Structure formats: structure tokens, C-alpha cells
Amino acid sequence: MYPVDIENVTVAYHKKPVLQDISMQVPEGKLIGIIGPNGAGKSTLIKAILGLIPRxxxxxxxxxxTYSKQRKKIGYVPQRGSVDWDFPTNALDVVLMGRYGHIGWLKRPKKSDVGLARICLDKVGMLDYADRQISQLSGGQQQRVFLARALCQDADIYFMDEPFVGVDAATERAIITLLTELKQKGKTVLVVHHDLQTAEDYFDWILLLNLRKIAFGPTEQVFTIDNLQKAYGGRLAFLKDKVMVEGSQG
Structure with missing residues (x-):
């Protein structure tokens, strides 16, 4: 039984398909990158899996x-730009939201829940900011807090939508270290990612997407120049055996 099994999923906006006939079976205990050009449907795929948009x-x-019967098994880190960071709450309370699936929305967290939330904040280097309003945190710090919230859920499957965007190098290293630790514990992690320079180093498996599934499998099999050209078309440049999207930095 697969952690995620997708069969013939199509998503359309205003009758225009933005994902077409996606099928794949996600293996357990892998760190998986979802990669493709802008507008390829990467975030849309995650939202369709989680029922956040209709299929x-x-x-x-x-x-x-169904997802509705397995909510407790799933942790989700949305794009930072989609979150209302002015909401009046502190970092610890945000992380405690990850426990609501276990304790219920109308029940108060137990000391054990608060203790776990503090441990998760400590893991992402944010324990000293537990009482800080999230609006007062930097972009990288906010991302660390949301990662701690996902950790606090103690889920089996994690979906992360562009977790590395807008963070500094230290935060990016901290995030990939934690994702690797989750994988080593047998968790399944799917990450929307845009940086082709780091994809080979970060992920065990890769889904190459451009409205349709271009390729899905172990990184060494999928991350080939042929597949990348199918996904990105003529928007690739090749420098010293490295591949990058034309117009990108670094």
C-alpha cells in the first residue's frame, strides 16, 4: 500500500487544464522533489492531493x-506567501496548531503537547523565539516555525511547497537536514522545488512535471538532460555540467 497513490488526476481552471492525467505511486520513506518550470502545476498537484482545490x-x-480519513498522517507546509503573517499569534502557538489533529480543536493542549512543540522549535533553532509574534519574525524564521509545526504533527507524509524560497543559506541547510532526518525515520517527504542546481543533491526521487508527468523515479534515472529538456523546452542553459533555467541566478 503506497503512501500516496494518484490515478489519472486532472485539474482545470476555467475549463483550461493545468494538470493533465497525472498518475504515480509514491514510495515510502523517500525524499521526493517536485520540479518543473513556472506554471507547470507543481503547487496545484499538492493542493489537489490534499483536497484544497477540486479535481x-x-x-x-x-x-x-481517502485524504479525509488520513488527515492525521499528513503534514503540510504551504508557500510562505500564502500565509497571513499578521495574524496575532506567537511562534509557540503556531507550532501547537500541529497538535490539533491529535487533541481536537476544542480541547486545550496538554503539557506533553507544549513540551513537544518546544522540542520542535528547538530542532529548527527557534526556541528562543517561542513567545515572539510571527509578524515580527524574518522570512527564514517564519519558514522554520512552519516547519516546526509540521514536525509537531508527527505525520507519516509531509508535503512542502517551496520551503527554500526566500530563506538564507543557513536556513536552507537546516531545512534539508531536517528533511533528511525525517526520511531516515521512514517518513515520506514531497517537496516543490525550483533550484535545479541542488536537486540532485537533495532528493532521492524526482517528479518532473510540466502540466503532464514527464518522468518520475530515482533521481539518477529521472534527472537527465533529455528529461529536463522535455520539461523545460528551450529554457535551459548548460554550464560546466550543471543545468540551470535561463535567466535564473547562480
Whole structure:
């Protein structure tokens, strides 16, 4: 039974398909990068899996059941730009939100829940900011807090939408270290990622996407120049055996 099983998923906006006929079976305990050009449907795929947007067709199962029956098994880190950072709450309370699936929305967190939230903040280097309003944190610090919230859920599957965007190098290293630790614990982690320079180093498996599935499998099999050209078309430049999207930096 696969952590995520996607069959013939199509998503359309205003009758225009933005994802077409996506099928794949996600293996357990892998760190998986979802990669493709802007507008390829990467974030849309995650939202379709999680039921955040309607699917025009197709089915998704989480360990053989619908998402609604498996919510506790899933942790989700959305794009930072989609979050209302002016909401009046502190970092510790944000992380405690990750426990609500276990304790219920109307029940108060136990001391053990608060203790776990503090441990998760400590893991991402944010324990000293537990009482700080999230609006007062930098972009990298906010991302660390949301990662701590996902850790606090103690999920089996994690979906992360562009977690490295807008963070400094130290935060990026901290995030990839934590994702690797999750994988080593047998968790399945799917990450929307845009930097082709780091993709080979970061991920065990890669999904190359451009409205349709271009390729999905172990990184050494999928991350080839042929597949990248199929995904990105003529927007690739090749420098010293490295591949980058034309117009990008670094």
C-alpha cells in the first residue's frame, strides 16, 4: 500500500487544464522533489492531493484511504506567501496548531503537547523565539516555525511547497537536514522545488512535471538532460555540467 497513490488526476481552471492525467505511486520513506518550470502545476498537484482545490477527474488515496480519513498522517507546509503573517499569534502557538489533529480543536493542549512543540522549535533553532509574534519574525524564521509545526504533527507524509524560497543559506541547510532526518525515520517527504542546481543533491526521487508527468523515479534515472529538456523546452542553459533555467541566478 503506497503512501500516496494518484490515478489519472486532472485539474482545470476555467475549463483550461493545468494538470493533465497525472498518475504515480509514491514510495515510502523517500525524499521526493517536485520540479518543473513556472506554471507547470507543481503547487496545484499538492493542493489537489490534499483536497484544497477540486479535481476535474481522477482519484487520490493515502495509504489506501481517502485524504479525509488520513488527515492525521499528513503534514503540510504551504508557500510562505500564502500565509497571513499578521495574524496575532506567537511562534509557540503556531507550532501547537500541529497538535490539533491529535487533541481536537476544542480541547486545550496538554503539557506533553507544549513540551513537544518546544522540542520542535528547538530542532529548527527557534526556541528562543517561542513567545515572539510571527509578524515580527524574518522570512527564514517564519519558514522554520512552519516547519516546526509540521514536525509537531508527527505525520507519516509531509508535503512542502517551496520551503527554500526566500530563506538564507543557513536556513536552507537546516531545512534539508531536517528533511533528511525525517526520511531516515521512514517518513515520506514531497517537496516543490525550483533550484535545479541542488536537486540532485537533495532528493532521492524526482517528479518532473510540466502540466503532464514527464518522468518520475530515482533521481539518477529521472534527472537527465533529455528529461529536463522535455520539461523545460528551450529554457535551459548548460554550464560546466550543471543545468540551470535561463535567466535564473547562480
Amino acid at each position: 476535474a477527474s481522477g482519484d487520490v488515496s493515502i495509504y489506501g484511504k
